[in-house]
Amino acid sequence: MFKRLAVRFLRNGEGELENIIEVRDLTKCYGEILAVDEVSFDVRKGEIFGFLGPNGAGKTTTIRMLTGLSRPTVGSARVLGFDVESEIVKAKKYIGVVPEASNLYDELSALDNLLFMAQLYGIPRNQRKTRAEELLKTFGLYERKDHLFGTFSRGMKRALTIAAALIHSPKLLFLDEPTVGLDVVAARSLRNLISNLRRQGITIFLTTHYLEEADLLCDRIAILVKGQIVKIDTPEALKTVAEEEPVIEFTFDIMATKVVEGLSERLPERKIVPIEQNRARIYGGIPAHVLEMALQYAKDRGIEIVAVKSVKPSLEDAFVKITGLSPTIMAVEKGGGR
Amino acid sequence: MWRDDLRGIFYIALKDMKTYYLKPPSISWGIVFPIAWILAFYLRNPQNFEQLVPGLVAMTILFSTTAAEAVVINFELRLGSLERLLLAPISLPAVLLGKVIGGTIFGFMMTVVVTLGSVLVLGLFHVNFLYLALVIVPSLLVFSSLGALLCVLVKEVFEAQTLLNLPRFLMTFLSGVVYPVSAMPPVVQCIAYLMPLTYTVDGLQQTFSTSQNAFVFVDILVLVSFFMLFILPAIKLLYRRFV
Numbered sequence: 001m002f003k004r005l006a007v008r009f010l011r012n013g014e015g016e017l018e019n020i021i022e023v024r025d026l027t028k029c030y031g032e033i034l035a036v037d038e039v040s041f042d043v044r045k046g047e048i049f050g051f052l053g054p055n056g057a058g059k060t061t062t063i064r065m066l067t068g069l070s071r072p073t074v075g076s077a078r079v080l081g082f083d084v085e086s087e088i089v090k091a092k093k094y095i096g097v098v099p100e101a102s103n104l105y106d107e108l109s110a111l112d113n114l115l116f117m118a119q120l121y122g123i124p125r126n127q128r129k130t131r132a133e134e135l136l137k138t139f140g141l142y143e144r145k146d147h148l149f150g151t152f153s154r155g156m157k158r159a160l161t162i163a164a165a166l167i168h169s170p171k172l173l174f175l176d177e178p179t180v181g182l183d184v185v186a187a188r189s190l191r192n193l194i195s196n197l198r199r200q201g202i203t204i205f206l207t208t209h210y211l212e213e214a215d216l217l218c219d220r221i222a223i224l225v226k227g228q229i230v231k232i233d234t235p236e237a238l239k240t241v242a243e244e245e246p247v248i249e250f251t252f253d254i255m256a257t258k259v260v261e262g263l264s265e266r267l268p269e270r271k272i273v274p275i276e277q278n279r280a281r282i283y284g285g286i287p288a289h290v291l292e293m294a295l296q297y298a299k300d301r302g303i304e305i306v307a308v309k310s311v312k313p314s315l316e317d318a319f320v321k322i323t324g325l326s327p328t329i330m331a332v333e334k335g336g337g338r
Numbered sequence: 339m340w341r342d343d344l345r346g347i348f349y350i351a352l353k354d355m356k357t358y359y360l361k362p363p364s365i366s367w368g369i370v371f372p373i374a375w376i377l378a379f380y381l382r383n384p385q386n387f388e389q390l391v392p393g394l395v396a397m398t399i400l401f402s403t404t405a406a407e408a409v410v411i412n413f414e415l416r417l418g419s420l421e422r423l424l425l426a427p428i429s430l431p432a433v434l435l436g437k438v439i440g441g442t443i444f445g446f447m448m449t450v451v452v453t454l455g456s457v458l459v460l461g462l463f464h465v466n467f468l469y470l471a472l473v474i475v476p477s478l479l480v481f482s483s484l485g486a487l488l489c490v491l492v493k494e495v496f497e498a499q500t501l502l503n504l505p506r507f508l509m510t511f512l513s514g515v516v517y518p519v520s521a522m523p524p525v526v527q528c529i530a531y532l533m534p535l536t537y538t539v540d541g542l543q544q545t546f547s548t549s550q551n552a553f554v555f556v557d558i559l560v561l562v563s564f565f566m567l568f569i570l571p572a573i574k575l576l577y578r579r580f581v
């Protein structure tokens with residue numbers, strides 16, 4: 001039945017398959033190491049589905065199983081209706097994969113790399129060059145089409161690797177940590193591009209350890225820790241988990257650490273946390289009362305309050321609340337983030 | 339699906355030719371080394387150089403196919419570009435066969451140059467070119483798949499090269515390239531008949547001799563068996579690396 005649905009979906013381009021990916025109890029062991037532990041989730045047609053987790057959480061292993069580069073130890077998965085163990089070669093015609101490392105051929109030019117991919121994917125001879133040049137223009141690489149891939153900057157390599165994954169106009173795109181190692185400008189440009197791809201109707205499976213990236217791009221996010229999915233929901237719904245108590249942020253004219261102790265004496269039941277040099281957050285309590293106490297404290301000590309704002313919880317707050325992990329783990333393990 | 343696989347094999351072989359094989363190191367190792375080796379024997383004994391031609395062609399087959407084959411797979415595994423091929427809608431055996439065929443085509447080009455050169459310079463026009471092709475093509479496949487097998491057996495590029503030198507030099511000395519196998523002690527003869535190059539040399543000697551016999555087909559059959567013996571475990575080992 002799944003196969004019939006898959007064929008109808010692919011022929012008509014209609015939404016016959018509501019779920020582009022269906023994963024049930026997927027598990028992968030490497031010897032005694034449990035890399036992915038009974039994960040189950042669905043990816044819906046047309047959405048950007050984020051796999052968020054620290055390094056070593058099992059994100060790449062999951063992508064490798066879904067794209068046929070690794071066989072599941074236990075469990076099952078269907079991609080576009082095709083079973084990943086027995087029918088993955090058929091599914092590969094309709095999926096594009098951008099691995100974490102930009103792995104095109106250094107010895108080939110940008111154009112030749114795309115032409116080679118077009119050949120492998122069976123794009124008709126008379127359409128190959130047009131399609132390759134079209135993608136080079138989209139990614140702003142047309143002027144460098146005859147330059148060797150090995151001479152490209154990291155951002156350009158990333159862009160060309162994504163272009164190569166799109167050469168056959170896939171219906172599903174896997175992006176494994178797409179912005180790792182990119183500078184701020186290149187990362188932003190790439191995020192815009194990913195949003196554009198979604199607008200074109202391509203379903204995107206994205207792994208990332210950048211919380212703000214997941215928040216900006218994804219329609220739904222699965223939080224993965226130590227091979228297990230701890231929560232799947234929309235970014236907004238995930239944030240409500242952390243929205244149990246009001247948070248007020250104060251900016252002082254002195255170091256926040258000098259204020260925290262005194263404020264804690266005035267508001268002994270509240271959690272007061274210094275955020276940056278001169279900012280501190282007060283968690284919980286009636287906002288009007290908290291504000292009054294803080295203003296009184298500042299007046300008594302001659303401290304100026306530069307700014308006050310009510311803080312909405314971020315995905316980082318939600319991540320901390322859900323996983324119990326420090327958000328720094330996401331940056332530290334990948335070499336310090338951006 | 340077989341059409342996708344055939345297309346994949348063709349384009350992978352073509353790409354490998356362009357990126358790896360038609361480069362100075364491959365050409366020099368594949369063609370200069372066998373010629374220098376045979377020249378050394380010729381200078382020692384300039385008579386009957388014609389008898390060394392099958393050995394020269396066999397050495398060209400061996401070194402031209404294995405020179406880069408034992409490098410490209412591990413090289414691409416390390417860079418991750420082999421994964422890119424495995425993400426395409428072609429099967430894993432087709433990817434490996436594409437690599438093996440790439441080495442085979444390069445070896446064929448080198449062998450044609452050496453063979454035609456020998457035929458023209460020494461006037462060996464009596465050679466049966468059909469039989470010659472029937473011996474050369476399976477031999478190229480055998481040594482290209484041997485390179486691929488040793489490549490997937492180890493993880494590092496240099497390990498594959500080092501590992502390959504053992505059978506390569508054993509075969510050079512024991513397979514009748516310079517000294518006839520029949521002139522060797524019985525124990526060494528037994529070892530020689532376990533080596534594929536022995537059948538390549540024997541088949542080539544028959545095609546270059548004026549009195550050819552049907553035993554050339556036995557050589558071809560044995561070479562085809564060696565090809566299967568090398569390519570099937572290579573495919574299995576590559577599967578194991580990925581699944």
